[in-house]
Amino acid sequence: LAKTTQPISMDSYEGQxxxxxxxxxxxxxxxxxxWYQQFPSQGPRFIIQGYKTKVTNEVASLFxxxxxxxxxxxxxxxxxxxxxxxxxxxxxxxxxxxxxAGTRLFVKA
Amino acid sequence: GAGVSQSPSNKxxxxxxxxxxxxxxxxxxxxxxxxxxxxxxxxEFLIYFQGNSAPDKSGLPSDRFSAExxxxxxxxxxxxxxxxxxxxxxxxxxxxxxxxxxxxxxLFFGExxxxxxx
Numbered sequence: 001l002a003k004t005t006q007p008i009s010m011d012s013y014e015g016q017x018x019x020x021x022x023x024x025x026x027x028x029x030x031x032x033x034x035w036y037q038q039f040p041s042q043g044p045r046f047i048i049q050g051y052k053t054k055v056t057n058e059v060a061s062l063f064x065x066x067x068x069x070x071x072x073x074x075x076x077x078x079x080x081x082x083x084x085x086x087x088x089x090x091x092x093x094x095x096x097x098x099x100x101a102g103t104r105l106f107v108k109a
Numbered sequence: 110g111a112g113v114s115q116s117p118s119n120k121x122x123x124x125x126x127x128x129x130x131x132x133x134x135x136x137x138x139x140x141x142x143x144x145x146x147x148x149x150x151x152x153e154f155l156i157y158f159q160g161n162s163a164p165d166k167s168g169l170p171s172d173r174f175s176a177e178x179x180x181x182x183x184x185x186x187x188x189x190x191x192x193x194x195x196x197x198x199x200x201x202x203x204x205x206x207x208x209x210x211x212x213x214x215x216l217f218f219g220e221x222x223x224x225x226x227x
Contacts, residue, residue, distance in 0.1 A: 034215065043200050043218025044152070087151075093214025094140050094207035096165045099152040 002027045002090040009104040018075045020103050022088030025069050033064060033071045036087045036099070044087060044099070048073070075105075083107045111135070113219035115201050121225045122191055130186040130222045134203030141184050142202045142216060143176060152200065158184060191226045198223050 005023040012018045024033070032051050036044035048055055050062040050071070061074040075082060085102040114133040122128050134141050143155040154168040158178040169175070173191075178184040188195055198221040207214030 032214075034213070036216075043202065043221060044216070045218070046213065046215035049213045049215065085151075092207075094159075094204055096154070096157055097142060097216060098154050099144070101151045 002031055004088045004090055004100045006086075006088050006100065006103045008101065009106070011106045011108065012078055013108050014079055015077050018078050018082075018105060018107075020073045020075075020086055020088075020105070021070060022073070022090075023070045024088070024090040027068050027090050028092075030092045031090050032093055033062065033068075034089045034091075034093065035060070035062065035073045036089065038085045038087065038102070047086075049093075078105075078107045080107050080109060113201055113203055113217050115199075115219035115222050117222055118220060119223045119225075121227065123227050124193060125190050127187065127189045128191055128224060130188075130199050130201075130224070132184045132186070132201030132203075132219060134182060134184070134201070135205075135217055136182075137205060138203035138217070139181065139206045140204045140214075141178055142204075143184070143186050144200045144202070145170075145197045146200060146221075147197045155186070155199075188224075191224075193226045196224055196226045 002024045034049040035047045037047050038044040048060045048062045055062045063072040087099050087102040116131045141158040144152040146152050156166050156176050160181045161178050173189045176186045200221045202216040202218045204214050204216045205212045
């Protein structure tokens with residue numbers, strides 16, 4: 001399984017764009033990049049998934065360079081309710097899935 | 110129900126007792142996962158099932174922990190002779206088949222079972 005490295009914590013202010021970068025140098029051909037969000041006292045929730053280039057949905061964008069050795073989750077115009085832990089996962093979906101330590105995002109007013 | 114269901118939601122037990130935690134996955138989901146999360150920590154992988162088989166049990170902390178899945182559906186995580194360090198939230202997740210269903214294979218989590226060992 002590919003090892004992932006992401007910042008332990010980040011601070012932001014309401015209305016700003018937040019970019020969280022994840023490094024995954026030993027990503028394999030079959031691996032996808034998936035991001036989850038976790039609020040206190042809840043299980044993680046899927047945000048977005050991609051294989052290459054750019055993916056966008058109603059809540060976030062995911063940028064993946066051609067070498068796929070890193071990825072960036074972009075949250076546009078964050079609000080206080082976006083304060084959570086964000087996990088970057090790299091692997092073959094449906095198989096063993098490991099969560100790293102995640103990035104704790106604090107959004108301030 | 111529509112989501113992953115876990116029971117009990119809270120369990121308080123005495124050191125040395127056995128506990129069983131149950132997970133009802135979403136119907137049709139072939140993969141099922143168990144994780145453990147201590148307060149303020151990340152998710153610790155315990156075990157996952159593909160159907161009724163567990164290809165990887167490497168995350169189980171000790172031989173006091175075991176899990177089974179029957180009928181490709183319900184799973185039970187059993188902890189024997191509980192210790193105080195077993196206190197945590199135990200999260201179960203299920204996911205649909207990835208390559209055959211055109212889905213993302215995303216994990217859907219239950220609300221968790223909070224275990225407190227006194």
